[in-house]
Amino acid sequence: MLQSIINFLPELALCAGICHLLILAAFSFDAPRVYASGARFWLIISLLLSILFYDRQIVGYLQYNAYTLLFTIIGDIGIYALFFLTSTWFTAKNITGCAYNILLLISIICFNVMLASVNLMIVFGAFSTLFIINEGFYYIYHSEDETDATNNYSTSLIILAIFIISFAYLWYRVEGTLEFAPLQEFFIENKTSLAVYSAMIGLIIPFLYLLGIAPFHNVLETRIGKSILPVAHYEAVILPIFLWGEIIKMAHLMFLPYAASLTLALSTLGIFSMIVGAIAANTDNKIQQLYMHSSMYHFGIVLILLSLADISAEFAGFIYLFMYMTGLAAAYSVGYNLKSHGEYLLKVSSLSGLAQTRPCSANILLLSLFSIIGLPPLAGFIGQISLVNQLINQGKYIYLIVIYTFLVWLTKAYLQMIRTIYFQQKIKIFDTENKKVLMIMFLMTIIILSQAFNPLEMVEKIKDMFYVIAL
Amino acid sequence: MISTNLLLLIIIPLLGSIFTITAKSGYIDASKNAYNVAAWTLMANIGVIFSLYLQLDPDKNGIQLVEKYQWLHLPQIDIFLGVDMFSMLLLTTLGLSFLMICLSQEEKDQKAKAIATSILLFVSMLNGYILAADIMSFYIFFAAINIPLIMLISFSEKTHKKNILIRFSLYNLIGIMLLFLAVMTIYDYKGGNIPLNTAGNLNLSGKKEYFVWISLCLAFMSRLPIWPFHYWIASMNASLHNAMVFVISNLMPLVGLYGFMRFWPNSVPKTIAVYAPYFEIICLITMLLIAVISLSSKESRYKLFAYTTVYYILYLIGVFLPTGSLKMNIGVSLFSYIMIFTVISIILGHIEQEKKRLNLHTLTSMLCYMPRATICLSLYILAGIGLPITPLFWNNFIIISEIFNNNLLLGILVVMSVFLVGLSLLEELYRLKDRAQISSELKLLQDLSRKNFIIYIAGIVCLLIILLKSLWMEV
Numbered sequence: 001m002l003q004s005i006i007n008f009l010p011e012l013a014l015c016a017g018i019c020h021l022l023i024l025a026a027f028s029f030d031a032p033r034v035y036a037s038g039a040r041f042w043l044i045i046s047l048l049l050s051i052l053f054y055d056r057q058i059v060g061y062l063q064y065n066a067y068t069l070l071f072t073i074i075g076d077i078g079i080y081a082l083f084f085l086t087s088t089w090f091t092a093k094n095i096t097g098c099a100y101n102i103l104l105l106i107s108i109i110c111f112n113v114m115l116a117s118v119n120l121m122i123v124f125g126a127f128s129t130l131f132i133i134n135e136g137f138y139y140i141y142h143s144e145d146e147t148d149a150t151n152n153y154s155t156s157l158i159i160l161a162i163f164i165i166s167f168a169y170l171w172y173r174v175e176g177t178l179e180f181a182p183l184q185e186f187f188i189e190n191k192t193s194l195a196v197y198s199a200m201i202g203l204i205i206p207f208l209y210l211l212g213i214a215p216f217h218n219v220l221e222t223r224i225g226k227s228i229l230p231v232a233h234y235e236a237v238i239l240p241i242f243l244w245g246e247i248i249k250m251a252h253l254m255f256l257p258y259a260a261s262l263t264l265a266l267s268t269l270g271i272f273s274m275i276v277g278a279i280a281a282n283t284d285n286k287i288q289q290l291y292m293h294s295s296m297y298h299f300g301i302v303l304i305l306l307s308l309a310d311i312s313a314e315f316a317g318f319i320y321l322f323m324y325m326t327g328l329a330a331a332y333s334v335g336y337n338l339k340s341h342g343e344y345l346l347k348v349s350s351l352s353g354l355a356q357t358r359p360c361s362a363n364i365l366l367l368s369l370f371s372i373i374g375l376p377p378l379a380g381f382i383g384q385i386s387l388v389n390q391l392i393n394q395g396k397y398i399y400l401i402v403i404y405t406f407l408v409w410l411t412k413a414y415l416q417m418i419r420t421i422y423f424q425q426k427i428k429i430f431d432t433e434n435k436k437v438l439m440i441m442f443l444m445t446i447i448i449l450s451q452a453f454n455p456l457e458m459v460e461k462i463k464d465m466f467y468v469i470a471l
Numbered sequence: 472m473i474s475t476n477l478l479l480l481i482i483i484p485l486l487g488s489i490f491t492i493t494a495k496s497g498y499i500d501a502s503k504n505a506y507n508v509a510a511w512t513l514m515a516n517i518g519v520i521f522s523l524y525l526q527l528d529p530d531k532n533g534i535q536l537v538e539k540y541q542w543l544h545l546p547q548i549d550i551f552l553g554v555d556m557f558s559m560l561l562l563t564t565l566g567l568s569f570l571m572i573c574l575s576q577e578e579k580d581q582k583a584k585a586i587a588t589s590i591l592l593f594v595s596m597l598n599g600y601i602l603a604a605d606i607m608s609f610y611i612f613f614a615a616i617n618i619p620l621i622m623l624i625s626f627s628e629k630t631h632k633k634n635i636l637i638r639f640s641l642y643n644l645i646g647i648m649l650l651f652l653a654v655m656t657i658y659d660y661k662g663g664n665i666p667l668n669t670a671g672n673l674n675l676s677g678k679k680e681y682f683v684w685i686s687l688c689l690a691f692m693s694r695l696p697i698w699p700f701h702y703w704i705a706s707m708n709a710s711l712h713n714a715m716v717f718v719i720s721n722l723m724p725l726v727g728l729y730g731f732m733r734f735w736p737n738s739v740p741k742t743i744a745v746y747a748p749y750f751e752i753i754c755l756i757t758m759l760l761i762a763v764i765s766l767s768s769k770e771s772r773y774k775l776f777a778y779t780t781v782y783y784i785l786y787l788i789g790v791f792l793p794t795g796s797l798k799m800n801i802g803v804s805l806f807s808y809i810m811i812f813t814v815i816s817i818i819l820g821h822i823e824q825e826k827k828r829l830n831l832h833t834l835t836s837m838l839c840y841m842p843r844a845t846i847c848l849s850l851y852i853l854a855g856i857g858l859p860i861t862p863l864f865w866n867n868f869i870i871i872s873e874i875f876n877n878n879l880l881l882g883i884l885v886v887m888s889v890f891l892v893g894l895s896l897l898e899e900l901y902r903l904k905d906r907a908q909i910s911s912e913l914k915l916l917q918d919l920s921r922k923n924f925i926i927y928i929a930g931i932v933c934l935l936i937i938l939l940k941s942l943w944m945e946v
Binding site for chain 1: 542543548585610612615621625636637640641644645647648651652655656659682
């Protein structure tokens with residue numbers, strides 16, 4: 001009994017956090033800071049417990065290890081900053097943000113469970129819940145008109161249906177347990193079966209849908225443009241970290257028999273996503289959509305590296321993703337300081353002349369964009385080294401040419417933004433910068449600047465944790 | 472004890488920039504303080520440079536005082552820093568030039584803090600680039616220089632020609648990517664980071680060899696205003712109004728030139744070296760074109776840009792010559808050249824500022840009431856075009872002689888270009904001193920301050936001493 005409790009202590013801490021927030025809501029606390037502080041407190045407890053009991057397991061269902069811990073630490077730190085930043089947003093909007101914080105805590109439980117699962121049944125449950133929470137976020141906190149909402153929900157329903165059907169088919173076909181190891185054997189036995197192959201693809205598509213990989217990007221593209229900043233931040237920065245963690249894990253533990261055929265599919269999708277992302281970014285006027293298209297491009301690269309079906313390429317993909325996410329998180333954190341008359345600025349054009357009155361925000365945004373491009377000596381450069389080193393090692397020069405051609409294209413979009421910030425005349429009066437947000441922004445800048453110097457041999461430590469997946 | 476003097480040359484300006492950016496702003500002397508911090512930082516930097524001269528063996532060829540720093544394990548990358556006499560000369564002249572820039576700032580500028588920070592960052596990155604002794608750190612600093620430059624242009628320039636910044640940045644980015652791909656290909660081929668001076672012993676073959684060398688050439692060319700890449704750099708430089716930014720922007724070709732200097736002499740394989748004449752032809756066309764345009768241009772900035780470009784290309788042609796003996800001549804000539812164009816740019820900046828202050832329509836006759844500026848500008852322009860009072864004259868003479876020795880036609884065309892830009896600068900000096908449009912409001916013009924006047928004269932004396940010293944050494 002004690003062992004079972006210990007096994008779930010981090011998740012129980014998060015459950016306690018949810019109860020705490022519900023009690024606060026029941027007593028009608030209306031200060032967003034109270035909710036955010038409560039959520040942060042329980043998140044830290046959960047993270048500490050995750051570190052303390054990092055190798056707990058429930059045979060056949062959950063297997064926590066250094067790999068899961070790696071994603072938990074990165075994700076939880078991101079979520080901690082998110083709680084911190086979103087409380088300022090909710091305060092400015094005079095909303096408690098209780099539902100947001102609770103949904104986020106539930107998401108973390110799902111992330112933890114999904115990453116640790118070694119059973120398709122658990123993955124199915126956790127992912128479906130995440131999928132629904134994602135819809136919940138959009139349903140509760142969308143900012144603009146709802147004309148497209150029905151269309152979006154129906155697409156999401158179709159994707160969820162594909163996921164359920166694929167899972168149900170595999171459950172029907174596989175006799176016995178849905179653990180990853182027997183499932184892999186089942187895939188080897190049925191390698192030529194089109195139905196099984198389709199079911200496997202059906203399991204991957206919803207992940208790509210939530211990540212916004214082309215051609216499954218339309219809904220996310222619309223949503224992120226219309227979502228409020230905290231939701232867009234969650235969908236763009238937090239969610240992808242865990243989803244990629246799960247994709248890498250599934251590719252290793254379950255889909256290995258299909259590696260050869262998946263290579264072509266994933267690399268094609270990756271290239272397509274890169275091209276669409278880079279081109280679309282140049283047509284955007286909304287900041288969040290620009291970031292989303294930028295993510296499409298960078299996720300395309302990660303997908304290409306995953307398609308190489310090699311642990312070193314996967315690790316390169318992870319490092320690339322991690323460094324990109326750091327830059328993107330910094331760029332998003334600046335968004336919380338971009339206000340005019342209490343309204344958060346959503347359009348690129350509204351940033352005109354930002355550098356004149358808010359040089360600090362402008363410069364941090366500039367640095368984060370440079371980091372995303374991969375300029376040394378910023379964090380993104382480490383990602384670029386991993387990427388190029390890997391592709392040259394494997395002789396994939398064509399990929400390199402495509403990647404860099406479209407990086408130039410994408411950079412054009414960033415430079416348009418920089419031009420607006422630094423060269424356009426000021427058209428809005430920007431509100432005073434929030435000191436809390438400034439603090440997070442500075443912290444992010446320090447991370448961006450220091451990561452390239454590999455402090456405490458961070459990359460090597462991350463590698464040790466990551467490679468556990470291959471053991 | 473492990474020496475870290477070279478690392479200090481990167482770290483001191485970096486710390487200075489952090490100190491400047493965190494300094495309090497909004498009070499009366501804030502801008503003065505920002506430039507003072509920058510000036511003290513640069514003085515400390517120059518102090519370290521002079522201490523390095525004591526440790527350096529001038530008779531020894533190649534990189535000396537090498538420092539090694541561990542960086543990444545995955546992939547395994549160690550950073551090497553090192554210097555030779557050529558890089559020491561560059562470090563010294565850059566340090567002195569930037570010091571002159573900071574000391575000559577007198578007016579109160581709201582953006583002083585940002586500009587001083589960017590300048591120090593730029594110096595840090597440029598020092599790193601010159602000190603880099605391995606291909607990876609060479610690339611890192613090559614790319615990193617762009618960040619402070621773009622920040623500097625963004626801060627100090629107004630809405631004029633905004634699209635040029637985008638093109639300029641994209642264009643530089645392509646250069647960065649090409650160098651990165653070339654460096655990573657070499658890294659992969661050799662199984663690790665290699666010293667810069669061994670880049671010629673790669674023994675690459677076939678497509679890989681062409682890929683690496685073409686990428687390297689294009690990457691360095693992207694920083695030089697050579698056809699077909701000249702337009703954006705020319706537009707960018709001609710549109711800059713701030714004298715400091717103009718100087719810094721005009722140092723970007725030095726980055727490309729230095730890249731060629733490090734990779735080309737004795738490094739480039741014969742299969743690639745056969746293409747050098749074609750490259751020389753392109754350089755020559757650009758040189759002549761820019762020189763002719765400068766003669767017809769009415770903008771003093773463009774004339775100065777044309778002057779710097781023609782001289783950079785002259786040095787580049789010197790690098791391509793199949794003789795390895797010109798390196799030090801180019802180094803000493805660059806030493807004077809950078810100081811000369813820095814001072815000319817600052818004085819022209821001062822004159823333009825006065826024109827703006829008094830709302831004048833033309834620069835003509837402006838020097839008539841600025842005796843100190845007249846002396847300085849005349850001396851520096853005359854030194855710049857070949858008055859034998861600086862090492863520029865003596866070393867350029869040797870470089871041009873070698874070009875003549877190698878190819879008579881090439882030599883004639885190079886001399887013609889140099890002559891045309893010299894004429895163009897003289898024409899500008901004449902226009903500034905011409906009394907045709909003299910008016911009473913010109914009496915309100917403010918001349919250079921005594922402090923600045925002394926600094927500039929000290930600069931020319933310094934150049935004269937170096938000329939005499941190098942002549943004695945030749946004897």
